[in-house]
Amino acid sequence: MNGKRILLVVGGGIAAYKSCELIRLIRKAGGSVRCVLTAGGSQFVTPMTLAALSEQPVHTSLWDLKDEVEMGHIQLSREADLVVVCPATADLMAKMAAGIADDLATTLLLATDKPVLAAPAMNVRMWRHDATVRNVARLRSDGVTILDPDEGEMACGEFGPGRLPEPEAILRAIETRLSVRAEPVEALSLSVPGEEKSGPSTGSGRTGGLIGKHVIVTAGPTHEPIDPVRVIANRSSGKQGFAIAEALAALGARVTLVAGPVALASPAGVERIDVETAREMDAAVEAALPADAAVLVAAVADWRVIPSPAKLKKAEGAPRLDWLANPDILAGLARSPLRPSLLVGFAAETGDVVNVAQAKRATKGCDWIVANDVSGDVMGGDRNRVHLITAAGVESWEEGEKSEVARQLADRIAAALGGRDANGPAAPDSAGEAR
Numbered sequence: 001m002n003g004k005r006i007l008l009v010v011g012g013g014i015a016a017y018k019s020c021e022l023i024r025l026i027r028k029a030g031g032s033v034r035c036v037l038t039a040g041g042s043q044f045v046t047p048m049t050l051a052a053l054s055e056q057p058v059h060t061s062l063w064d065l066k067d068e069v070e071m072g073h074i075q076l077s078r079e080a081d082l083v084v085v086c087p088a089t090a091d092l093m094a095k096m097a098a099g100i101a102d103d104l105a106t107t108l109l110l111a112t113d114k115p116v117l118a119a120p121a122m123n124v125r126m127w128r129h130d131a132t133v134r135n136v137a138r139l140r141s142d143g144v145t146i147l148d149p150d151e152g153e154m155a156c157g158e159f160g161p162g163r164l165p166e167p168e169a170i171l172r173a174i175e176t177r178l179s180v181r182a183e184p185v186e187a188l189s190l191s192v193p194g195e196e197k198s199g200p201s202t203g204s205g206r207t208g209g210l211i212g213k214h215v216i217v218t219a220g221p222t223h224e225p226i227d228p229v230r231v232i233a234n235r236s237s238g239k240q241g242f243a244i245a246e247a248l249a250a251l252g253a254r255v256t257l258v259a260g261p262v263a264l265a266s267p268a269g270v271e272r273i274d275v276e277t278a279r280e281m282d283a284a285v286e287a288a289l290p291a292d293a294a295v296l297v298a299a300v301a302d303w304r305v306i307p308s309p310a311k312l313k314k315a316e317g318a319p320r321l322d323w324l325a326n327p328d329i330l331a332g333l334a335r336s337p338l339r340p341s342l343l344v345g346f347a348a349e350t351g352d353v354v355n356v357a358q359a360k361r362a363t364k365g366c367d368w369i370v371a372n373d374v375s376g377d378v379m380g381g382d383r384n385r386v387h388l389i390t391a392a393g394v395e396s397w398e399e400g401e402k403s404e405v406a407r408q409l410a411d412r413i414a415a416a417l418g419g420r421d422a423n424g425p426a427a428p429d430s431a432g433e434a435r
């Protein structure tokens with residue numbers, strides 16, 4: 001690590017003991033560590049242990065006159081090359097997201113002008129709580145690198161994501177964040193809360209290629225009411241769209257996930273807006289603009305009816321439904337003055353998949369279409385085989401888990417928004433043709 005200086009904030013959780021091993025690994029790799037211990041952290045490890053391992057003074061209080069005279073807290077936060085929060089508790093991340101500075105750790109996190117990396121560790125329910133999901137999304141969009149926790153049995157006896165990643169994985173992430181090593185980070189899990197991790201890794205690593213970018217994703221079906229108890233629906237499970245939202249967030253994007261009615265937990269680090277109807281989805285997408293990219297995966301109902309305010313009764317005979325066209329969200333976005341620079345549609349087809357999708361790309365005015373054949377059990381299933389249709393032509397991807405398809409697509413989006421993809425929006429002829 002070539003003498004890089006790490007300011008390590010040790011939060012208050014049982015995983016605090018692993019920060020001791022992290023100090024050892026950082027120093028072995030050639031870096032130096034100065035520790036800040038929160039009041040909670042000091043319930044699990046002592047300042048003496050951290051001082052002995054780091055061979056540097058340990059800072060615990062904002063109000064320590066001696067410390068403040070020797071090195072003020074502002075300076076402490078700025079003389080490091082990277083600030084690492086490990087373990088990052090739910091409470092610490094909530095304060096970071098809100099900009100609260102009520103102790104030494106949170107004050108220097110607010111005062112720092114250096115990159116920040118956080119390794120969360122907490123109970124699975126705390127990790128999945130909407131408040132934590134919101135805070136993680138906010139911090140990622142603020143540019144903080146948040147590692148995904150490991151999944152497994154926890155100290156509290158429960159099972160799921162929430163365990164601190166192994167110190168070796170945290171060290172690799174630190175090295176990547178400091179860009180002192182060419183290889184990307186592996187071993188950072190990408191799990192949808194409530195679902196098993198699946199699919200092989202692309203090996204491409206989560207290197208934060210979408211930090212600072214905002215991406216809107218739509219997912220799931222829409223429900224169009226017929227009367228107070230009945231709806232027009234479709235078989236979309238939302239799994240592919242949720243996996244894409246998660247993969248984009250894992251690359252550092254601020255993701256707004258507009259979800260139709262689905263039975264899926266929110267992916268970590270994603271801001272989710274639940275809607276029922278196509279018109280609600282349209283309004284939520286519009287409200288989420290501007291965005292750098294939009295990936296419209298939802299199976300939006302093309303038609304709605306004027307719902308009956310009272311339940312339709314069998315005795316009244318077969319109901320007459322008067323159909324009205326729903327807004328086409330994708331086509332509307334393509335025409336919008338706030339059109340995201342990369343617009344990706346999906347086409348679920350049963351016939352001549354590629355040709356139909358190519359035509360759809362042109363009529364909808366999007367840059368890319370991801371086409372798939374839904375004549376099998378793709379809808380609701382965990383696997384998918386897709387074709388990516390761009391201005392440059394058709395790429396047929398290997399069949400894979402939906403999470404794997406999502407990772408590939410997220411990598412392509414990151415490359416395109418970074419201007420490194422000739423098939424992306426950076427190429428003026430492709431975008432022009434798409435519109």
Ligand code: CTP
Nearest residue numbers: 296297298300302327328329330345346347348
């Ligand atoms: N889409 C949309 N709004 C709609 C319908 C579709 O945003 N009212 C988006 C979907 O999210 C998807 C793309 O358009 O990204 C293609 O959806 P699809 O249902 O295949 O297109 P349709 O125009 O409805 O064509 P079809 O006649 O095949 O149903």
